[in-house]
Amino acid sequence: MHARAASLGLLLLLxxxxxxxxxxxxxxxAAPVWITDASGQRFRVRFDPGERLILxxxxxxxxxxxxGLRASPAxxxxxxxxxxxxxxxxxxxxxxxxxxxxxxLRLHPAAGTGGAxxxxxxxxxxxxxxxxxxxxxxxxxxxxxxxxPFDVGVLAEVGRVHGALWPEAGGPPVDVGIFHxxxxxxxxxxxxxxxxxxxxxxxxxxxxxxxxxxxxxxxDHRVSPMSTLALAFHSERADGLAAGGVRAEASHxxxxxRGWERAxxxxxxxxxxxxxxxxxxxxxxAIAGAASAPDLLAPxxxxxxxxxFSQPLR
Amino acid sequence: xxNSNRRVGAIAAxxxxxxxxxxxxxxxxxxxxxxxPDLILRKDVSTDAKIEPPAAVVTTPPEDGFAGExxxxxxxxxxxxxxxxxxxxxxxxxxxVGYAPHRTPTGQTEISPAAFDFGVTFDELSENGRTRRxxxxxxxxxxxxxxxxxxxxxxxxxxHRYNHPLLRITTFVKEPARHDLFLNVGxxxxxxxxxxxxxxxxxxxxxxIANLQATLDLWQSEDLRSYVRLRAGPGxxxxxxxxxxxxxxxxxxxxxxLEGNVVxxxxxxxxxxxxxxxxxxxxxxxxxxxxPGNWIAAVDAAYEAILIAIxxxxxxxxxxxxxxxxxxxxxxxxxxxxxxVWGWTGTAGVRMAFFSPPVPQALRK
Numbered sequence: 048m049h050a051r052a053a054s055l056g057l058l059l060l061l062x063x064x065x066x067x068x069x070x071x072x073x074x075x076x077a078a079p080v081w082i083t084d085a086s087g088q089r090f091r092v093r094f095d096p097g098e099r100l101i102l103x104x105x106x107x108x109x110x111x112x113x114x115g116l117r118a119s120p121a122x123x124x125x126x127x128x129x130x131x132x133x134x135x136x137x138x139x140x141x142x143x144x145x146x147x148x149x150x151x152l153r154l155h156p157a158a159g160t161g162g163a164x165x166x167x168x169x170x171x172x173x174x175x176x177x178x179x180x181x182x183x184x185x186x187x188x189x190x191x192x193x194x195x196p197f198d199v200g201v202l203a204e205v206g207r208v209h210g211a212l213w214p215e216a217g218g219p220p221v222d223v224g225i226f227h228x229x230x231x232x233x234x235x236x237x238x239x240x241x242x243x244x245x246x247x248x249x250x251x252x253x254x255x256x257x258x259x260x261x262x263x264x265x266x267d268h269r270v271s272p273m274s275t276l277a278l279a280f281h282s283e284r285a286d287g288l289a290a291g292g293v294r295a296e297a298s299h300x301x302x303x304x305r306g307w308e309r310a311x312x313x314x315x316x317x318x319x320x321x322x323x324x325x326x327x328x329x330x331x332x333a334i335a336g337a338a339s340a341p342d343l344l345a346p347x348x349x350x351x352x353x354x355x356f357s358q359p360l361r
Numbered sequence: 362x363x364n365s366n367r368r369v370g371a372i373a374a375x376x377x378x379x380x381x382x383x384x385x386x387x388x389x390x391x392x393x394x395x396x397x398p399d400l401i402l403r404k405d406v407s408t409d410a411k412i413e414p415p416a417a418v419v420t421t422p423p424e425d426g427f428a429g430e431x432x433x434x435x436x437x438x439x440x441x442x443x444x445x446x447x448x449x450x451x452x453x454x455x456x457x458v459g460y461a462p463h464r465t466p467t468g469q470t471e472i473s474p475a476a477f478d479f480g481v482t483f484d485e486l487s488e489n490g491r492t493r494r495x496x497x498x499x500x501x502x503x504x505x506x507x508x509x510x511x512x513x514x515x516x517x518x519x520x521h522r523y524n525h526p527l528l529r530i531t532t533f534v535k536e537p538a539r540h541d542l543f544l545n546v547g548x549x550x551x552x553x554x555x556x557x558x559x560x561x562x563x564x565x566x567x568x569x570i571a572n573l574q575a576t577l578d579l580w581q582s583e584d585l586r587s588y589v590r591l592r593a594g595p596g597x598x599x600x601x602x603x604x605x606x607x608x609x610x611x612x613x614x615x616x617x618x619l620e621g622n623v624v625x626x627x628x629x630x631x632x633x634x635x636x637x638x639x640x641x642x643x644x645x646x647x648x649x650x651x652x653p654g655n656w657i658a659a660v661d662a663a664y665e666a667i668l669i670a671i672x673x674x675x676x677x678x679x680x681x682x683x684x685x686x687x688x689x690x691x692x693x694x695x696x697x698x699x700x701x702v703w704g705w706t707g708t709a710g711v712r713m714a715f716f717s718p719p720v721p722q723a724l725r726k
Contacts, residue, residue: 082537090531090539288533323531 078286091326091359094287096318097131097146097241098361103332105353107155123351125334127151127167130360131240135177144175144200144240153334153351157211157219166349168224169206175233175243176200198236202229202247214264220257220342227251229277241283241290249275251298255342267342271300287328291317302342310340318355330355434719445673445719450624450632450665451484451495451586453717457679459710461504466561466690466702471507476708478502486585486721493585494519501555502708514553520578520585521547545578549592560690561702565602572596572616582624586720589621597645611652611689612645626666629720635662642689654689654701665712674715681708 080093103125132145152167176199182192207224214221229249235242255267281292293315301307318332333352431437434447461476480500486493494517501512526541554569574594581588596613620636640657661683667675684705 084539088539088541090529090537092531092533092537321532321534323533325529326531 091323092286094320094323094328094357094359095131095240095361096283096287096290096357097129098359099129099328100358100360101125101127101129101151101355102357103353103355105332105351107153107349107351109155109347109349120350121156123153123155123353125151125153125351125353125355134240135238139179141176141178144173144177144243146173146241147171152208155351164211164219166209167207168204169208171204172202173231173243174201174203175231175245177233177236177238181236196236197232197234200231200233200243200245202227202231202245202249204228207253214256214258216258216262217260218258220255220267222253222255222342224251224253227253227275229275239283239285241281241287243279243281245277245279247275247277247279248273249277251275251300266303267305268303269300269342271298274299288320289318291315305341308341310338310342312336312338312340327359328357330357432719433722445670447628447719448630448667448670448675448714448717449720450629450717451482453675453714454481455479455712455714457710457712459679459708461502461706461708461710463504463706464704465558466687466704474504474506476502476504476710478708478710478712484586490584491522491524492519493521509557511556512554513551514555516549516551518549518576519547520576520581520588520590521545522578522581522585545581547576547578547590549574549576549594551596560687561704562602562690565600568599568601569613570597570599572613574616574618586629587621587623589619589623591617591619593617610645612643613640614643616640630667632665633663634665636660652689654687656688657685658687659683659685663708671713674713675717677712677714679708679710679712682706 078093081089081091083089105123105125106120107123108120128147128149128151130145130147130149132143135142148168148171150167150169151171152165154163154165156162157164178198181195181198183195185191185193204224204227207227208222209224210221211219212221227249228251229247231245231247233243233245235244237243249271250273251269251271253269255265255269257265257267259265275296275298277294277296279292279294281290281294283290293313295313296311298310298312299307300310314334314336316332316334318330320328320330322329331352332355334350336349337346339346431443434445435443436446437443455478457478459476459478461474462470462472463474464470478501480497482495482497482500484493484495497513497516499512499514500516501510503510503512522545523543527544527546528542530540530542532538532540550571550573551569552571556567556569558565559567572594573596574592576590576592578588578590581590593615596616598611598613600609600611616638617640618636618638620638621634623633625631625633636659638657638659642652642655642657644652661681663679663681665677665679667677669676682705684703686701686703688701690702
């Protein structure tokens with residue numbers, strides 16, 4: 048168990064293919080969620096990070112570069128609903144790993160009459176089709192099945208918001224993502240929920256809203272016609288006490304005001320759960336994000352760290 | 362001599378007439394009562410003789426109604442008299458008088474005032490024995506020379522003992538382990554606390570409209586009559602006084618108190634109270650106004666012991682002391698050497714309580 052505890056922070060780095068087999072073993076012989084200690088006290092020791100209601104609070108710093116992060120951070124809160132599909136029944140052959148995020152938002156104070164800014168997504172769904180024997184079938188006679196080293200999946204995102212609560216005259220822009228979709232290839236193929244290593248190609252449509260000093264609303268339509276390339280890695284411990292991931296994407300997109308341009312974005316998150324209160328996990332979490340795009344005045348770097356309270360739903 | 366004989370004769374005649382009248386009156390009374398007086402001498406009764414008591418004595422319960430069984434909290438002495446020997450501090454109406462020297466916030470020491478105290482309290486334990494509610498009405502003290510009044514209109518609080526931990530912490534650092542925290546949380550509220558000249562400003566009165574606080578019992582007796590607890594919460598106070606018709610509202614955010622109520626003695630005849638209180642004051646107006654100070658600290662303690670009971674109403678001896686330090690009187694700095702004012706009060710007196718039942722047997726721990 049010491050090794051288990053020590054691996055909390057190193058899990059993401061160590062969770063390579065060699066450990067996937069161990070994860071699969073975890074699936075086959077699921078450890079008990081509740082245990083009873085010597086004094087007869089019953090308590091929960093396993094959680095599902097993908098099936099919970101979260102409320103986080105912490106400090107957030109937004110800066111244009113690393114030096115700017117030294118500025119005094121502001122208080123921010125995070126909330127969201129995570130849902131995850133049921134685990135497959137024994138003997139499964141094909142299953143969909145489904146992960147949903149609903150209203151996963153971060154709110155933090157900002158200048159302006161709104162007094163707050165928001166960053167998050169109203170809905171994001173990740174669907175990974177897992178097959179015991181991933182194949183590429185050629186419909187010839189007879190059909191030919193070529194083994195594939197990956198599973199396939201899709202990512203759908205609706206209602207991504209970034210910026211002020213609403214555009215104000217002379218204020219910062221508000222980015223509203225209408226839809227984002229990606230076709231994914233999952234090279235990890237882990238049977239353990241919450242683990243994937245995906246490469247995706249997708250398209251996105253978003254609108255940037257900004258009011259000038261006179262109050263006129265400028266709309267900047269940005270379309271990425273399947274020209275966004277994304278790489279995502281995510282892992283979590285089998286008992287759910289640590290989880291984290293990183294995602295990077297590069298997009299070649301068209302802007303209604305600037306024409307073709309390139310945008311880059313990297314997001315990372317990590318959480319570890321050292322304790323639970325009344326069988327509800329209390330986690331330390333950190334989120335970092337960096338974005339660079341022509342519509343931004345300068346590259347944006349955002350870091351948030353704090354406490355995350357969860358209400359398990361399973 | 363002749364005159365002397367006549368006088369003696371007249372006296373004798375008068376005596377005879379008087380005796381005759383008395384006899385006549387006695388005879389008439391005997392006739393009214395029915396039987397004539399029994400004037401027959403009785404023989405001595407031998408020790409072997411067996412005298413049957415009258416049937417009425419055998420079949421009729423004693424006039425006290427207890428038929429020899431003394432209820433809990435009462436005692437029958439050798440002469441058969443019943444008396445209450447246990448009294449519940451939590452259920453009574455009391456009136457008291459005492460000697461209460463004090464020092465006012467203005468620095469004046471009054472060494473010869475009298476004070477009267479009064480109040481009504483009622484507490485009850487829930488059927489499952491895990492919640493005690495306490496109601497207190499008109500608990501206060503009025504002082505004479507100079508006049509002063511400090512009375513609380515209504516107070517309610519409850520103590521609860523949880524049989525399950527309010528907070529269960531599971532740690533995952535090494536082997537998963539569960540740590541239970543039993544937090545006995547309750548509540549406290551007080552309304553209409555009226556006090557004259559709390560800051561020593563002549564003509565000023567303060568009325569605490571209400572406060573609402575959470576309590577955390579650090580220790581509680583099995584019957585929940587005794588406790589040591591922390592409580593904290595907000596309140597709002599209204600001050601009116603010599604500044605004409607203007608009423609000033611002051612928010613108390615928070616008021617934090619460490620207090621205890623300990624009933625002592627095998628028969629629960631003594632009680633010790635103490636309280637250490639701190640208040641942070643806030644402006645309670647739409648547009649925040651600067652306050653003359655923003656904190657109050659106070660401490661008080663009291664010891665009360667029931668010494669005697671008059672007609673089953675307990676009379677107790679009570680000693681109390683209190684002191685305060687206020688930072689909110691800076692505008693009366695004229696004549697006061699410091700920006701803060703302080704004062705103290707000592708009280709030694711007696712209290713007589715009424716309607717105080719015995720402490721229930723099961724609760725005397």
